[in-house]
Each structure stands twice: as structure tokens, then as C-alpha cells.
Amino acid sequence: MxxxxxxxxxxxxxxxxxxxxxxxxxxxxxxxxxxxxxxxxxxxxxxxxxxxxxxxxxxxxxxxxxxxxxxxxxxxxxxxxxxxxxxxxxxxxxxxxxxxxxxxxxxxxxxxxxxxxxxxxxxxxxxxxxxxxxxxxxxxxxxxxxxxxxxxxxxxxxxxxxxxxxxxxxxxxxxxxxxxxxxxxxxxxxxxxxxxxxxxxxxxxxxxxxxxxxxxxxxxxxxxxxxTIFVAQFIGYSNFLKVDQISENNKFLVQGVELTCSQKSSNATCLTIRPDRIKFGKGANTIEGIISSVTYLGTAYRYIINTKIGELKIDWPGERIELNQKVILHLDENALIPLEG
Ligand SMILES: Nc1ncnc2c1ncn2[C@@H]1O[C@H](COP(=O)(O)OP(=O)(O)O)[C@@H](O)[C@H]1O
Ligand SMILES: [Mg+2]
CATH class of the missing domain: 3.40.50.300 (P-loop containing nucleotide triphosphate hydrolases)
Incomplete structure (x- = not known):
């Protein structure tokens, strides 16, 4: 022993x-x-x-x-x-x-x-x-x-x-x-x-x-x-959204947009979500955006989307969506993670 x-x-x-x-x-x-x-x-x-x-x-x-x-x-x-x-x-x-x-x-x-x-x-x-x-x-x-x-x-x-x-x-x-x-x-x-x-x-x-x-x-x-931000980056997360303010009911203000997260935090400086956890369509934390880049990854397409809260990377296995198209997407509350550091 x-x-x-x-x-x-x-x-x-x-x-x-x-x-x-x-x-x-x-x-x-x-x-x-x-x-x-x-x-x-x-x-x-x-x-x-x-x-x-x-x-x-x-x-x-x-x-x-x-x-x-x-x-x-x-x-x-x-x-x-x-x-x-x-x-x-x-x-x-x-x-x-x-x-x-x-x-x-x-x-x-x-x-x-x-x-x-x-x-x-x-x-x-x-x-x-x-x-x-x-x-x-x-x-x-x-x-x-x-x-x-x-x-x-x-x-x-x-x-x-x-x-x-x-x-x-x-x-x-x-x-x-x-x-x-x-x-x-x-x-x-x-x-x-x-x-x-x-x-x-x-x-x-x-x-x-x-x-x-x-x-x-x-x-x-x-x-x-x-x-922490370091741990998330090191293990391959992308999509880091700077938090400007956290309200008492655990809402995170990012570029004037209120986002909700299942995980509570009083000292997060940033939110993150994996590209494969962002979905097209409406749901919790729905946001509009415009596709600015598409690359083929084999199992999915990687889209870069300009939105009000910043640039988001999404991996989506469905049919290819063309550049400059307007899309609606949502950030699942369970997949959106508050980070310190
Ligand atoms: N004999 C030494 N004198 C001064 N600095 C050292 C010495 N050996 C290692 N370091 C420094 O200590 C730090 C950690 O090194 P190390 O433990 O080898 O890192 P890792 O194994 O994670 O790559 C590095 O910045 C390295 O330059
Ligand atoms: Mg070493």
C-alpha cells in the first residue's frame, strides 16, 4: 500500500x-x-x-x-x-x-x-x-x-x-x-x-x-x-465569451446579451462552449448570426459565425450551409460553462 x-x-x-x-x-x-x-x-x-x-x-x-x-x-x-x-x-x-x-x-x-x-x-x-x-x-x-x-x-x-x-x-x-x-x-x-x-x-x-x-x-x-480559462483552452475548448457582469439570478451579461447557464458562478470572467455543443435553431440562449467561414472536417462542417456576442465556432454534421447566410443558433444551458481566471 x-x-x-x-x-x-x-x-x-x-x-x-x-x-x-x-x-x-x-x-x-x-x-x-x-x-x-x-x-x-x-x-x-x-x-x-x-x-x-x-x-x-x-x-x-x-x-x-x-x-x-x-x-x-x-x-x-x-x-x-x-x-x-x-x-x-x-x-x-x-x-x-x-x-x-x-x-x-x-x-x-x-x-x-x-x-x-x-x-x-x-x-x-x-x-x-x-x-x-x-x-x-x-x-x-x-x-x-x-x-x-x-x-x-x-x-x-x-x-x-x-x-x-x-x-x-x-x-x-x-x-x-x-x-x-x-x-x-x-x-x-x-x-x-x-x-x-x-x-x-x-x-x-x-x-x-x-x-x-x-x-x-x-x-x-x-x-x-x-x-479555469487555461484548463479549458488546454483541453481544446474554443468559444471564449468575456463576461461583463453576473446578476444575482445567475445570468451572465456578454456584450449586452443575457445568457443563462445551469452551473452557478459568482466569479466567472468568461463563458465557454464546445463547437459541437452549439446547435442551429431556437432554444435557451438563442442568438442570430451570419456565417463567415465554412470548412469541412470529415464528420461535420466547421462554421465561424458572427453574432452580437462575438465570433462563434460551430461543428455541425448536417447539410452544408452557404457563406453569408443568416442563421439562428442556441447555446445549451448545460453546455455553457463559466470559467475563472
Ligand atoms: N537547473 C535549472 N535552473 C534554472 N531553471 C531551471 C532548471 N531546470 C529547469 N528549469 C526551469 O524550470 C521550469 C520547469 O521546467 P520542467 O520542470 O522541466 O518543465 P516541464 O517538464 O513541464 O516541461 C522551466 O522554465 C525550466 O526552464
Ligand atoms: Mg519535462
């Missing part, structure tokens, strides 16, 4: 600019949590501090309620998988996977059994005697996963492990990682900048921006109820 508690974690190299700004999050036993965010937001720094490869400026890392901040990296017994596979080039697959067990002076028999089992689980049995250079990228990444898992780690830390693989292999590898993680019941952190990947693999997702966690929720909550 492993539960991770990160408390008020901060990191600065010069005590002026903070790369991590008081991160707080908790990962339950057996849970896989992704850290999602753009390049430079602090994902790797967070992971390296948890691993013990880097020292925090402030804050605590607790594993099962005991502070590991002063425990050196090799005594933490965490498994790490990096973007670059970091395999030993002169060692075979078997020897690479056996490395951590040898360092712990386990018996030859134990090493044989554990490595054989892990090679089987990761589908590497037939490749045991090969060198890393004789393997494909996907196979090398599997070796690095096997090497991380064979020591039976308390925590598995993965830093963009799939980003050097091609698109198809990325999907099958992420499914394998998820399956193994669940079978072995290993508390894990998975760092990525790819929203689809993190939604597919995670129990919960921490969306990070500029050294802060903006939202920590299930993939479903993040997808359907983003809290």
Missing part, C-alpha cells in the same frame, strides 16, 4: 523566481494520476523532486504519512521511466532489467525468477539476450518499464514515457502500462503534455500551469467541467 502526499511543494533556483509554487496534492493507494501541462510548466521538476533526484526549496513529500524528504533516491524504492529510455547500452535486456536487483544483492535465484517473470509480463521473453541497440523504440521502452517494475517499487514515476514513439505504438503502449499498473496495483504518476493520452490512462489528472495546479479532478470532470 502506498499513498503519496505532496504538501506546499515549492522550487526556486534563485529564491526569486519560483518554478513550483506551493503544490498540494494527494494520490491514493493504487491510483494513477497524470500531471498534464505545457512544456516548461514544471512537470519534470515535480517528478524529480518526488523521486529524490532534486531537492525542493520548500514543502514536504510524504509516503504513507512518513516524510521522505531526507531519504536518498536509492532508498526510496521508486520506479522511474523516462522519455529517453536510459538503458545501459552494453547490457542485455535481461541484465538491464536485473540491474536494480543485483545492486540490492538479491540471490541469483531470486534475480532469475523475478526478471523472468517481469520479461514475461512485458512480452520481452524472446528478446532477453539482445542489446538495446537491437530493439525498436517500443521494445526499449518496455525494457525500461520492466526495469522499473521488477524491484516492486512503492511508487512508479513516468516522465513522458511515450513521446518518442509513433502515434499507433503510443496508444498500444499506454494501454499496456495502464493494464500492468492496475494488475500490480502500483500507485503511479504519469507526466504528459498530451490530453488524450492522460484522459485515457488516468484515474485523476492534475492540470498544471506555470508551477501551479489549476485543477485536480477525474478526466470526466476536467473534460466536462473545466474550472
Amino acid at each position: 502506498t499513498e503519496l502526499n505532496v504538501e506546499n511543494l515549492s522550487k526556486s533556483y534563485d529564491k526569486k523566481n519560483y518554478i513550483l509554487k506551493k503544490l498540494n496534492f494527494k494520490i491514493h493507494d493504487g491510483e494513477l494520476v497524470s500531471i498534464l501541462g505545457p512544456s516548461g510548466c514544471g512537470k519534470t521538476t515535480t517528478l524529480r523532486i518526488i523521486a529524490g533526484l532534486l531537492e525542493q526549496t520548500d514543502g514536504n513529500i510524504l509516503v504513507d504519512n512518513s516524510d521522505v524528504s531526507n531519504v536518498p533516491v536509492h532508498k526510496r524504492n521508486f520506479g522511474m521511466v523516462f522519455q529517453s529510455y536510459a538503458l545501459f547500452p552494453h547490457l542485455t535486456v535481461f541484465e538491464n532489467v536485473a540491474f536494480g536487483l543485483k545492486r540490492r544483492h538479491e540471490t541469483i535465484e531470486d534475480i532469475q525468477n523475478k526478471v523472468a517473470k517481469m520479461l514475461k509480463v512485458t512480452g520481452l521473453e524472446k528478446l532477453a539476450q539482445r542489446l538495446p541497440k537491437e530493439l525498436s523504440g517500443g521494445q526499449q521502452q518496455r525494457v525500461s518499464l520492466a526495469r522499473a517494475l521488477v524491484v516492486n517499487p512503492r511508487l512508479l514515476l513516468m516522465d513522458e514515457p511515450l513521446s518518442n514513439l509513433d502515434a499507433k505504438l503510443r496508444i498500444s503502449m499506454r494501454e499496456e502500462i495502464r493494464k500492468l499498473q492496475q494488475e500490480l496495483h502500483i500507485t503511479s504518476i504519469f507526466v504528459t503534455h498530451d490530453q488524450e493520452e492522460c484522459f485515457a490512462i488516468s484515474d485523476r489528472v492534475a492540470v498544471m500551469n506555470n508551477g501551479r495546479i489549476e485543477q485536480f479532478d477525474t478526466p470526466q470532470m476536467i473534460y466536462n467541467h473545466p474550472k
Whole structure:
């Protein structure tokens, strides 16, 4: 059983600019949590501090309620998988996977059994005697996963492990990682900048921006109820409408038009709605507009429509509507989301 508690974690190299700004999050036993965010937001720094490869400026890392901040990296017994596979080039697959067990002076028999089992689980049995250079990228990444898992780690830390693989292999590898993680019941952190990947693999997702966690929720909550403008933009929402005023009965004033939203908010600065949730015809929040652009997306047409509340993007699967045509559309109250930030 492993539960991770990160408390008020901060990191600065010069005590002026903070790369991590008081991160707080908790990962339950057996849970896989992704850290999602753009390049430079602090994902790797967070992971390296948890691993013990880097020292925090402030804050605590607790594993099962005991502070590991002063425990050196090799005594933490965490498994790490990096973007670059970091395999030993002169060692075979078997020897690479056996490395951590040898360092712990386990018996030859134990090493044989554990490595054989892990090679089987990761589908590497037939490749045991090969060198890393004789393997494909996907196979090398599997070796690095096997090497991380064979020591039976308390925590598995993965830093963009799939980003050097091609698109198809990325999907099958992420499914394998998820399956193994669940079978072995290993508390894990998975760092990525790819929203689809993190939604597919995670129990919960921490969306990070500029050294802060903006939202920590299930993939479903993040997808359907983003809290901030940054989170909504990062996961692919468009149509951001600036809110000028919120009335007491939860009406949002945008460019002089009152819009209603099912979700209540007293501090939203913006409303958003996905292009595929805007419908032509009348309903709640009906607005008129004129089509200013049409592009074919395959499953739908993408229209850009000029309206009183601004430009709106709509994805509509029906017959093509021509440019400059006047249309009526409506913004479903349940699909219109208030955002902070
Ligand atoms: N040794 C260092 N000294 C100063 N700044 C650093 C150092 N390492 C990383 N940074 C900065 O910390 C920020 C976060 O980096 P990183 O954690 O690698 O981001 P991510 O993994 O999300 O791309 C970046 O702005 C980066 O330039
Ligand atoms: Mg990184």
C-alpha cells in the first residue's frame, strides 16, 4: 500500500523566481494520476523532486504519512521511466532489467525468477539476450518499464514515457502500462503534455500551469467541467465569451446579451462552449448570426459565425450551409460553462 502526499511543494533556483509554487496534492493507494501541462510548466521538476533526484526549496513529500524528504533516491524504492529510455547500452535486456536487483544483492535465484517473470509480463521473453541497440523504440521502452517494475517499487514515476514513439505504438503502449499498473496495483504518476493520452490512462489528472495546479479532478470532470480559462483552452475548448457582469439570478451579461447557464458562478470572467455543443435553431440562449467561414472536417462542417456576442465556432454534421447566410443558433444551458481566471 502506498499513498503519496505532496504538501506546499515549492522550487526556486534563485529564491526569486519560483518554478513550483506551493503544490498540494494527494494520490491514493493504487491510483494513477497524470500531471498534464505545457512544456516548461514544471512537470519534470515535480517528478524529480518526488523521486529524490532534486531537492525542493520548500514543502514536504510524504509516503504513507512518513516524510521522505531526507531519504536518498536509492532508498526510496521508486520506479522511474523516462522519455529517453536510459538503458545501459552494453547490457542485455535481461541484465538491464536485473540491474536494480543485483545492486540490492538479491540471490541469483531470486534475480532469475523475478526478471523472468517481469520479461514475461512485458512480452520481452524472446528478446532477453539482445542489446538495446537491437530493439525498436517500443521494445526499449518496455525494457525500461520492466526495469522499473521488477524491484516492486512503492511508487512508479513516468516522465513522458511515450513521446518518442509513433502515434499507433503510443496508444498500444499506454494501454499496456495502464493494464500492468492496475494488475500490480502500483500507485503511479504519469507526466504528459498530451490530453488524450492522460484522459485515457488516468484515474485523476492534475492540470498544471506555470508551477501551479489549476485543477485536480477525474478526466470526466476536467473534460466536462473545466474550472479555469487555461484548463479549458488546454483541453481544446474554443468559444471564449468575456463576461461583463453576473446578476444575482445567475445570468451572465456578454456584450449586452443575457445568457443563462445551469452551473452557478459568482466569479466567472468568461463563458465557454464546445463547437459541437452549439446547435442551429431556437432554444435557451438563442442568438442570430451570419456565417463567415465554412470548412469541412470529415464528420461535420466547421462554421465561424458572427453574432452580437462575438465570433462563434460551430461543428455541425448536417447539410452544408452557404457563406453569408443568416442563421439562428442556441447555446445549451448545460453546455455553457463559466470559467475563472
Ligand atoms: N537547473 C535549472 N535552473 C534554472 N531553471 C531551471 C532548471 N531546470 C529547469 N528549469 C526551469 O524550470 C521550469 C520547469 O521546467 P520542467 O520542470 O522541466 O518543465 P516541464 O517538464 O513541464 O516541461 C522551466 O522554465 C525550466 O526552464
Ligand atoms: Mg519535462
